[in-house]
Amino acid sequence: xxxxxxxSVEVLHPRPVRRHLPGAEDFASRLTGRVFTxxxxxxxxxxxxxxxxxxxxxxxxxxxxxxxxxxxxxxxxHLRVRFRLAASEAGPPLELRFVDQRxxxxxxxSPAGAEVPAELTHIAxxxxxxxxxxxVFVGRVRRSTSGIKRILLNQTMxxxxxxxxxxxxxxxxRLHGDRRGDRLRAVQVRDVLDAARTVMTAALGQGGTxxxxxxxxxxGQSGYFDRxxxxxxxxxxxxxxxxTPIRRVSFMNRSSFFCPTCQPPPRGAGGGPARGAGRx
DNA sequence: AGGGCAACCTGGGGGC
DNA sequence: TGCCCCCAGGTTGCCC
Numbered sequence: 001x002x003x004x005x006x007x008s009v010e011v012l013h014p015r016p017v018r019r020h021l022p023g024a025e026d027f028a029s030r031l032t033g034r035v036f037t038x039x040x041x042x043x044x045x046x047x048x049x050x051x052x053x054x055x056x057x058x059x060x061x062x063x064x065x066x067x068x069x070x071x072x073x074x075x076x077x078h079l080r081v082r083f084r085l086a087a088s089e090a091g092p093p094l095e096l097r098f099v100d101q102r103x104x105x106x107x108x109x110s111p112a113g114a115e116v117p118a119e120l121t122h123i124a125x126x127x128x129x130x131x132x133x134x135x136v137f138v139g140r141v142r143r144s145t146s147g148i149k150r151i152l153l154n155q156t157m158x159x160x161x162x163x164x165x166x167x168x169x170x171x172x173x174r175l176h177g178d179r180r181g182d183r184l185r186a187v188q189v190r191d192v193l194d195a196a197r198t199v200m201t202a203a204l205g206q207g208g209t210x211x212x213x214x215x216x217x218x219x220g221q222s223g224y225f226d227r228x229x230x231x232x233x234x235x236x237x238x239x240x241x242x243x244t245p246i247r248r249v250s251f252m253n254r255s256s257f258f259c260p261t262c263q264p265p266p267r268g269a270g271g272g273p274a275r276g277a278g279r280x
Numbered sequence: 281a282g283g284g285c286a287a288c289c290t291g292g293g294g295g296c
Numbered sequence: 297t298g299c300c301c302c303c304a305g306g307t308t309g310c311c312c
Contacts, residue, residue, distance in 0.1 A: 015288090015289080044305095044306075044307095059306080060305090060306090061288095061289090061306055061307080062289085062290095062304070062305060062306055062307095063289085063290080063304085078290085100289095100290095101289080101290055101291070102288085102289045102290050102291085102304090102306095103288080103289055103290080104288065104306060104307075105306080105307095144281090144282090145281075145282070146282065146283085147283095150282085150283080153306090155307080162305055162306070163304095163305065164305060165305090208305090209305070210305095211304085212304095214304090214305085215305065232305095252283090252284080252285085253284085253285065253286080254303095254304080254305095255303085
């Protein structure tokens with residue numbers, strides 16, 4: 001895609017460009033004629049800098065895909081936005097396609113956003129970013145009364161960690177997600193940070209986690225890190241370290257998976273074994 | 281401050 | 297077969 005001129009932009013569904021307030025036509029006209037110069041990301045946001053110094057900003061949400069396709073590829077069922085890209089010395093014309101079933105994600109035009117879009121100022125760096133500051137993160141965690149899983153999912157504290165990798169990192173670090181940040185030792189916070197890096201690096205090496213065809217790279221290929229998951233989606237299966245059945249609990253309108261032996265819940269918190277009186 | 285929860289959406293799968 | 301409920305990799309914002 002890099003170095004190619006956007007010949008036209010076709011918005012097939014208005015919802016994915018809803019964050020571009022001037023509307024779909026304005027979105028298309030601002031991008032038409034521009035050239036993609038780079039592809040960057042911060043956490044789960046990505047942006048494509050343009051020769052104008054602006055950027056195309058995007059987030060895949062739960063089900064989004066950004067695909068690079070030949071012109072004659074049949075339209076995907078949930079194709080929402082099509083960018084027709086001119087031929088270049090690199091090859092024949094291409095299309096960049098935003099495909100999204102649930103449309104929680106979206107695209108927008110970020111004025112002067114080539115370096116870092118202003119919309120991302122609240123998003124922390126991710127743990128694989130060379131400029132991520134471990135010491136600052138450890139300090140912030142240890143001043144927070146929130147549970148460590150909630151902190152890992154808080155994109156203003158650390159970005160790029162989602163529900164799967166948070167659970168996997170906590171298992172690796174032998175920490176229960178309800179453990180409060182301010183009750184963790186610095187070495188425990190560093191351990192969970194290292195664990196997140198380990199899990200995310202391994203997942204990237206296997207092309208990501210793909211439970212179904214929704215989760216693919218720009219070439220439409222699935223990753224296979226799901227085969228390496230230790231706890232996520234494995235309720236009732238034995239922990240590979242100790243054999244205890246993995247548990248699933250409801251958390252933030254979703255699920256958390258953990259080993260109740262390797263990752264004991266904090267004392268005094270709900271969910272742990274009640275001392276004295278039973279639970280009815 | 282921070283925990284709980286609804287909202288934003290579509291679709292797949294299981295139970296009945 | 298069909299309907300209903302639950303589930304899903306994210307983020308925001310409101311209420312308490």
